[in-house]
Amino acid sequence: xxxxxxxxxxxxxxxxxxxxxxxxxxxxxxxxxxxxxxxxxxxxxxxxxxxxxxxxxxxxxxxxxxxxxxxxxxxxxxxxxxxxxxxxxxxxxxxxxxxxxxxxxxxxxxxxxxxxxxxxxxxxxxxxxxxxxxxxxxxxxxxxxxxxxxxxxxxxxxxxxxxxxxxxxxxxxxxxxxxxxxxxxxxxxxxxxxxxxxxxxxxxxxxxxxxxxxxxxxxxxxxxxxxxxxxxxxxxxxxxxxxxxxxxxxxxxxxxxxxxxxxxxxxxxxxxxxxxxxxxxxxxxxxxxxxxxxxxxxxxxxxxxxxxxxxxxxxxxxxxxxxxxxxxxxxxxxxxxxxxxxxxxxxxxxxxxxxxxxxx
Ligand SMILES: Nc1ncnc2c1ncn2[C@@H]1O[C@H](COP(=O)(O)OP(=O)(O)OP(=O)(O)O)[C@@H](O)[C@H]1O
Ligand SMILES: [Mg+2]
Numbered sequence: 001x002x003x004x005x006x007x008x009x010x011x012x013x014x015x016x017x018x019x020x021x022x023x024x025x026x027x028x029x030x031x032x033x034x035x036x037x038x039x040x041x042x043x044x045x046x047x048x049x050x051x052x053x054x055x056x057x058x059x060x061x062x063x064x065x066x067x068x069x070x071x072x073x074x075x076x077x078x079x080x081x082x083x084x085x086x087x088x089x090x091x092x093x094x095x096x097x098x099x100x101x102x103x104x105x106x107x108x109x110x111x112x113x114x115x116x117x118x119x120x121x122x123x124x125x126x127x128x129x130x131x132x133x134x135x136x137x138x139x140x141x142x143x144x145x146x147x148x149x150x151x152x153x154x155x156x157x158x159x160x161x162x163x164x165x166x167x168x169x170x171x172x173x174x175x176x177x178x179x180x181x182x183x184x185x186x187x188x189x190x191x192x193x194x195x196x197x198x199x200x201x202x203x204x205x206x207x208x209x210x211x212x213x214x215x216x217x218x219x220x221x222x223x224x225x226x227x228x229x230x231x232x233x234x235x236x237x238x239x240x241x242x243x244x245x246x247x248x249x250x251x252x253x254x255x256x257x258x259x260x261x262x263x264x265x266x267x268x269x270x271x272x273x274x275x276x277x278x279x280x281x282x283x284x285x286x287x288x289x290x291x292x293x294x295x296x297x298x299x300x301x302x303x304x305x306x307x308x309x310x311x312x313x314x315x316x317x318x319x320x321x322x323x324x325x326x327x328x329x330x331x332x333x334x335x336x337x338x339x340x341x342x343x344x345x346x347x348x349x350x351x352x353x354x355x356x357x358x359x360x
Contacts, residue, residue: 097150175326226303
């Protein structure tokens with residue numbers, strides 16, 4: 001990967017058990033990881049908050065893969081926690097609708113680490129941007145079913161993704177949709193422990209997060225899927241808020257003012273008393289999607305509160321138009337590399353803004 005030859009440079013590490021340092025023998029310098037030199041870099045496909053992503057060829061197997069370089073520049077204490085989480089979670093997750101982490105490879109420097117992932121031809125954000133016409137309803141159903149299957153698997157394995165959005169959904173040229181970017185994902189246990197509240201890119205952020213909940217559940221991912229389903233159907237973001245207050249207001253305008261009646265526990269959320277929410281008694285989803293069937297509207301409403309398993313059973317997926325086969329998904333291989341990839345992930349530490357993705 002064009003890194004300078006530094007084989008002669010000695011690696012000295014601090015001992016954990018006793019005082020002082022030790023030198024890593026040359027034959028152990030890469031540990032059990034392969035070297036990134038075994039990959040031929042083809043082109044850069046994306047740059048996100050946590051790393052640069054390349055398309056590359058594994059010279060041993062000839063397979064085309066995605067190489068995500070772990071970004072270290074701001075880190076003083078080794079691998080960033082987001083990358084450690086991504087690696088440990090992804091290594092134990094295997095599902096057709098979850099991006100596959102094949103292995104971790106290393107460069108010559110201690111701080112150059114790459115995730116080798118199954119290559120997907122496009123992400124849904126660039127696809128949406130480059131499509132001249134919206135997805136058909138059959139295609140939307142095909143995508144949503146795949147997202148829900150991946151999510152059902154994650155949730156069954158006690159993982160919350162916490163950053164679902166169209167740019168983190170990848171698609172292969174066979175129309176297989178895979179959830180990617182586990183930089184903010186967390187394993188959770190029962191009882192649920194408090195987690196950092198500032199997760200999920202603003203537009204996809206659930207109201208309980210906006211109102212300061214300390215206990216995050218799988219429903220924050222379901223909320224994001226609801227926003228994604230609506231975005232795919234309408235070919236534009238559902239709730240493109242520009243600040244947390246604006247985001248909360250957009251939700252209230254769409255779904256009505258929350259109350260203890262329709263949302264038990266609402267008034268106990270830390271920020272519930274701090275916002276003066278507009279009075280809006282109606283659910284406006286029907287006005288926003290006048291052409292959508294009853295089952296479609298029910299599913300959209302349901303996503304904002306149900307589990308992935310329940311949503312998979314929705315009659316929306318069983319009525320016409322039926323979900324299409326993945327092979328019937330559109331592909332735009334030539335657009336992929338022209339797109340300026342947005343770096344939009346809400347980080348646990350920085351104050352994040354809305355997605356900078358160009359609006360359709
Ligand atoms: N396996 C893959 N195959 C093809 N492209 C990929 C793959 N993984 C990531 N990409 C591309 O790189 C972009 C950034 O990757 P990813 O979302 O994993 O990184 P990130 O640093 O967390 O990004 P962000 O902050 O933008 O969410 C994706 O939106 C996608 O376009
Ligand atoms: Mg991402």
